[in-house]
Amino acid sequence: MALDHQTVKNIARLARLHIDESNVERYAVELSRILDFVEQMNRVDTQDVIPLAHPQEGRLRLRDDLVTETNQRDSLQKAAPEKEAGLYLVPKVIE
């Protein structure tokens, strides 16, 4: 599978990764090589095989719906790049 430049840019947009125009070709080549490599999977017919998502499929625990965490806003927000009055600050999104 050879990826074109537009596809690379679309993936980068979905992944929220800024890519310089000068790097698009390099990504196209590298990602295409990896996709060619993983497409070896097609050698095996998996028509009726049920996908395995997880080593413990279907065995996940449930717990009672109770409040178990205490409010730790201040300690959790210590690591935030910008905050004010207990809120995370981001660039303005509504004019």
Place this chain on the structure above:
Amino acid sequence: MHNKPISELANDLVAKTVSSVELTQYFLSRIEQHENLNAFITVDPEFSLAQAREADRRIQQGDKSALIGVPIAHKDIFCTKGLLTTCGSRILSNFVSPYDATVIDRLNQNGAVILGKTNMDEFAMGSSNETSYFGPVKNPWDNATVPGGSSGGSAAAVAARIAPAATGTDTGGSIRQPAAFCGVTGFKPSYGQVSRYGMVAFASSLDQGGPITRSAEDAALLLNVVAGFDARDSTSVQRQTTDFVAGLGEDVQGLRIGLPTQFFGHGLDSEVERTVREALQEYEKLGATLIDIDLPNSDLCVPCYYVLAPSEASSNLARYDGVRYGYRAPDYSNLIDMYMKTRAEGFGEEVKRRIMIGTYALSAGYYDAYYVKAQQLRRLIAQDFEQAFAQCDVIMGPTTPTTAFAIGSKTDDPIAMYLNDIYTISVNLAGLPGISIPVGLDSTGKPIGLQIIGQYFGDTHVLNAAHRFQMTTDWHQLEPPGD
């Protein structure tokens, strides 16, 4: 002192022939002497010595908890309250966790000392430790070669005897491959054995924490403290508590060892093969029998993994947005631009490559061709193991196709790098326990690892098989030259 197993260090501490402060200081100075290895990202002597003083106080009061006062290094993927947890990435280069990972918490409760945080491939994505934002780690056996990865700092630290033991994590071989390259013992437990709470997520259905030590016995001792059910990890398995040390008592008489023909074929270095076969002869002398087995889908493990792991990673790493923690780009024009520049500047090349592959594999129109296809193959790979285990008790083979390679020799070829994990990846896909133990050196003096794979939750059998080999051989006691 730096050659003593952790069981002996623990006994010395409880017998008060050495204090935790003395022991911690001793290893801190060894870390300083070996700074050129770049094995650690964070060392905070004040923090470690405060923990050591507390351990000494507890010992004075008669506390005999396992590992009390023993300094242990941690891969910088485990969250530690009050210390940096960077995951080898610029995007977490300023991150101080507000809580401890369960693995850390259990060791703290037992009185173990955090010796420092070890270097690693960024977000555990790599097989050479060269993707770390903090620079590559050098292999103590040959400073021109890589220590393996992603837990390269932990493996190098244990090999160089600058840490008595360390923790690591293994998503596709990240404990076993560096253990093989550095001549130490590295154990990846069954999926669900060790809590993933507070362990920075890479590929959640594959990630598993475990010990990197100088022997299987040390690994069992460390596991006794860190393993076991944790309600805070939804994939933690609820079972009876296992005493891994007590499980080391069985002989291997009659043990059926399966040798996958696919693990001894094309691409395997002849010296590695010869040395691994010599180790297998040792098992025969101990009364085990060797049986050829078939793992027909082995050659598709790497392609399967490089769809599933990047897919899970692209989802897990979506959380790094420059809003709640970590690095934020200094210049941006709006919110989306802030996300895009923060992530472009905060992540390294390999991490970005995998996020891109994963995003593509999960995107509309390609999901079935890549992600679902890989999950179907994953089932076939898991079934291959189930069928093999009808004929044998454990599976053995080389951990890696070659010994440690030169720094810089594979950084331009991602696929060549990925193929390093050709014998280790299938174990993660199936959720099985696996260990790498040192079984010899190649002609240039670089360590060679034997991998032992067990059935799901057959962790004690794997550790026991490794321990039996180490009881009658001394490869695990070999030290890197020049110290």
